[in-house]
Structures are given as structure tokens and as C-alpha cells.
Amino acid sequence: MRIAFVSMYTEQRRADGATRRMRRVAEHLAARDHDVSVLCAKWWEGDVPAFEQHDVNYVAVTETPSATTFASKLPFALRRVDPDVIHATNSPPGQVTGAKAGARFLRVPVVVDWWAEREGDSRGACKRAARGAKRVVTPSQMVKTTVREYGAPEEAVRVVPESIDFDLVREADTDDRADILYSRHLDEHANVESFFLALAELRDRDWHAAVVGDGPERAEAEQTAADLRIDDRVDFLGELPPEEFVPIMKGAHVFAQTAAVEPFATDLLWALAAGCVGIVEYQAYSSAHELVVNAERGARVTSPQELADEITAAAGYSQETVNDAFASFDHDDVIRRYEDVYADAVEEYGFF
Known part of the structure; x- marks a missing residue:
């Protein structure tokens, strides 16, 4: 499966719970022979527009982090990657809106992985990010409650926890x-x-x-x-x-x-x-x-x-x-749960 992760911030640039989760999931999926790309703000040196690390292809959407510019350029970057499913982190929420715009053109589902809001994420933007995704993945029931309050339908939200070795x-x-x-x-x-x-x-x-x-x-x-x-x-x-x-x-x-x-x-x-x-x-x-x-x-x-x-x-x-x-909670068991979420989202999207 071709999976495009959307995250303006990556762990290489900004280490926090959300970026560590995204990097771990991306690398474990790549290890299971999925074609994984991360669309992000550039964090590596040099003029190359893409950089591979641990079998994950990082694609620069912008040179530096800028939520507005990143969201506006994202649909075009997604077209070049041509994924089967888009996996977008929730913050900044504008990148979810950009991912949905690209997904409509590509006719593929968006899965939003919701960790936490960052400073500057408005409630209105978070509501727009939570609604309309084929699936929203949360690490816990507590975060699921937050996403439901933003308007995500019950049937769309799946709890997929963190994992360990x-x-x-x-x-x-x-x-x-x-x-x-x-x-x-x-x-x-x-x-x-x-x-x-x-x-x-x-x-x-x-x-x-x-x-x-x-x-x-x-x-x-x-x-x-x-x-x-x-x-x-x-x-x-x-x-x-x-x-x-x-x-x-x-x-x-x-x-x-x-x-x-x-x-x-x-x-x-x-x-x-x-x-x-x-x-x-x-x-x-x-x-x-x-x-x-x-x-x-x-x-x-x-x-x-x-x-x-x-x-x-x-x-x-x-x-x-x-x-x-x-x-x-072993890595392999939890990654299979992500694969099930993607498969369900792709199958359901095909009905419409």
C-alpha cells in the first residue's frame, strides 16, 4: 500500500509525542513493505527535494514550517506522491484541510491521527479537522472524547494506542x-x-x-x-x-x-x-x-x-x-491495527 503521511513537523525538527508517534508508525509500516512517504517541511541539508531515512521517503512541501503555505501547497505534493491512503496528523489543523483537498482530487481516504492540540490551533480549525475524515485515530479514550467533542462521528473514531518492543x-x-x-x-x-x-x-x-x-x-x-x-x-x-x-x-x-x-x-x-x-x-x-x-x-x-x-x-x-x-501493545500488533484502519477506510471510500 502507498501511504502518504502529512505532518509539517517531524521528529527530526520538533520532537514531541505527536512527531515521535508519526515517525515510529511510518518506519514500522515501511519495514512491513509498504511504500511510505512523509510530506513535511524540509528538515535536511542540501537542495534535494526529498530525503530517505530508514526506508521512509521524506518529501519537502515547504522549505520552512509555515502552516498556511504548507496547507496551500500540500494538494499538489500529494498528487505527485499518488497514495492509496493519506495519514495526516492533527496539528496544525490546516494541514488536515489541505490533505482533504488533495484527497478529493485523488479519490482516496484521509485518516487523521489525533494526538493533541498545539499552541495556536484554534477550536474552529480543530473542528474542521475532526469532521469529514474517513477515520480518526486516537491514542486513548480520553483523546477520543476530545475528538468527539470537536464533531467527529462515533463510528469514525478508532483508538490505536502507543506501542512498545x-x-x-x-x-x-x-x-x-x-x-x-x-x-x-x-x-x-x-x-x-x-x-x-x-x-x-x-x-x-x-x-x-x-x-x-x-x-x-x-x-x-x-x-x-x-x-x-x-x-x-x-x-x-x-x-x-x-x-x-x-x-x-x-x-x-x-x-x-x-x-x-x-x-x-x-x-x-x-x-x-x-x-x-x-x-x-x-x-x-x-x-x-x-x-x-x-x-x-x-x-x-x-x-x-x-x-x-x-x-x-x-x-x-x-x-x-x-x-x-x-x-x-507490541509494535507489530499495533501496526496491524493501523493497517486494518487503512483497509477499512479504503474499502468504505470505494462505496461512494
């Missing part, structure tokens, strides 16, 4: 340097202070914690740990690739999820698959609780005190290093 989880060694873990990009939504407040309630107990991740709020997080006088029992490990953080998750007993904003809690998923007891502090703009709602080794809390209580209660669970209940 479950073979890596099975095969990785175990590193028992920490009992309790937190892992996330340390930005303004990380809310790592809730984690530290819970740990401070447990000063009289024997534990060692680790924080995996880096970001603009790391220094403040380190200061908070020092202010609470727990910094000698918390290691800040920085950003780690899966090959390095999975062994640490397999060795830990508890993973705490406290972030205030999370379209999908990928680090929590890794930890649950690696046998951790997952404890989620409920947040209005986080979908993390969805991963533990029916999990045997999981709990939801609403405050640092409750988090501390559940960390204590987690001692009643056995130590495990693999949880097969999360095997369906």
Missing part, C-alpha cells in the same frame, strides 16, 4: 538499582513534585528511587528533592533509550505516574509490561489511568498521600519482570 521486555536483563521509578520528559506538565511528596511521606521506610528523563524542569525537580531532604535516595538518570531503561524497570517494584498532561502514558506502559506495580495519580488531562483501570498490578490515587499509601501496599505484590497482559 515486547521482545525487548522479555529478553532484557534486570537492573535492581531502584525500588520505585518515575519516568517522563521533565517539562512543565511532569508534576514530579507529587512523586517526591509521596516519597517524603515514606522517609522512615527502606527504599531507593530513580527518575528517568530530562528536560527544562530537571533542575527544579532536583531542588525539590533536596528541599524535601530525600535527594540522597533519589537518582536522576537523565534520558535513556529503551535498551537502558527497560532493565531498570524490570528491577523496580513500583512505577509512579503523576504527570498532569498525557495523551498516552508510554513510559507507564513500558513499566507495566516490565512487571512494575503501576500507581497513577488521576489528572484531568492525562489518560494514564486507562492503562491500570483493569490491571491486576495497578491502582489509581488522587493525592500524594494516597500515592504513598499505595506504594506501601504494593509490598504485598510479588516481584515480577514481565507482564504478558500487555503483550498486545
Whole structure:
């Protein structure tokens, strides 16, 4: 199948949850012998209009990111690629409108992959992006609710979660340097202070914690740990690739999820698959609780005190290093769900 991804921003230029998801899906589809192109703002050096990386063909629609110019030029770029299906990310929403214009000429369906709105995405533009697509894919039920509020019909929306390398989880060694873990990009939504407040309630107990991740709020997080006088029992490990953080998750007993904003809690998923007891502090703009709602080794809390209580209660669970209940989140299984969405969209489009 010829698949054209539409995303003005790519991970090579702007790394966030949406661009990481798009790149991973594109590369896994290419590995399954699909013909995959990404129509984007140019991010590579030189005068060539296209650039191939990991079997994915990146096609420059514009030289630099400009939402208006990108949307206006997109239909012409799509005609040159001539895809069977168009996979457009939701932000900026104008690129979805441009993708739909190109799709009408090519007589192919548009699948919108909705992660989150970015600053500057107007509600009106988001409504236009959500409506009229053959399929809208979301990473969680929480994001699905948002898309439905923008006007996407129920029957058009499919939840396709983030994915992990479950073979890596099975095969990785175990590193028992920490009992309790937190892992996330340390930005303004990380809310790592809730984690530290819970740990401070447990000063009289024997534990060692680790924080995996880096970001603009790391220094403040380190200061908070020092202010609470727990910094000698918390290691800040920085950003780690899966090959390095999975062994640490397999060795830990508890993973705490406290972030205030999370379209999908990928680090929590890794930890649950690696046998951790997952404890989620409920947040209005986080979908993390969805991963533990029916999990045997999981709990939801609403405050640092409750988090501390559940960390204590987690001692009643056995130590495990693999949880097969999360095997369906493996990369191959999730990519097949994308392929099913494309096939359904193409088949349905053929009826009209």
C-alpha cells in the first residue's frame, strides 16, 4: 500500500509525542513493505527535494514550517506522491484541510491521527479537522472524547494506542538499582513534585528511587528533592533509550505516574509490561489511568498521600519482570491495527 503521511513537523525538527508517534508508525509500516512517504517541511541539508531515512521517503512541501503555505501547497505534493491512503496528523489543523483537498482530487481516504492540540490551533480549525475524515485515530479514550467533542462521528473514531518492543521486555536483563521509578520528559506538565511528596511521606521506610528523563524542569525537580531532604535516595538518570531503561524497570517494584498532561502514558506502559506495580495519580488531562483501570498490578490515587499509601501496599505484590497482559501493545500488533484502519477506510471510500 502507498501511504502518504502529512505532518509539517517531524521528529527530526520538533520532537514531541505527536512527531515521535508519526515517525515510529511510518518506519514500522515501511519495514512491513509498504511504500511510505512523509510530506513535511524540509528538515535536511542540501537542495534535494526529498530525503530517505530508514526506508521512509521524506518529501519537502515547504522549505520552512509555515502552516498556511504548507496547507496551500500540500494538494499538489500529494498528487505527485499518488497514495492509496493519506495519514495526516492533527496539528496544525490546516494541514488536515489541505490533505482533504488533495484527497478529493485523488479519490482516496484521509485518516487523521489525533494526538493533541498545539499552541495556536484554534477550536474552529480543530473542528474542521475532526469532521469529514474517513477515520480518526486516537491514542486513548480520553483523546477520543476530545475528538468527539470537536464533531467527529462515533463510528469514525478508532483508538490505536502507543506501542512498545515486547521482545525487548522479555529478553532484557534486570537492573535492581531502584525500588520505585518515575519516568517522563521533565517539562512543565511532569508534576514530579507529587512523586517526591509521596516519597517524603515514606522517609522512615527502606527504599531507593530513580527518575528517568530530562528536560527544562530537571533542575527544579532536583531542588525539590533536596528541599524535601530525600535527594540522597533519589537518582536522576537523565534520558535513556529503551535498551537502558527497560532493565531498570524490570528491577523496580513500583512505577509512579503523576504527570498532569498525557495523551498516552508510554513510559507507564513500558513499566507495566516490565512487571512494575503501576500507581497513577488521576489528572484531568492525562489518560494514564486507562492503562491500570483493569490491571491486576495497578491502582489509581488522587493525592500524594494516597500515592504513598499505595506504594506501601504494593509490598504485598510479588516481584515480577514481565507482564504478558500487555503483550498486545507490541509494535507489530499495533501496526496491524493501523493497517486494518487503512483497509477499512479504503474499502468504505470505494462505496461512494
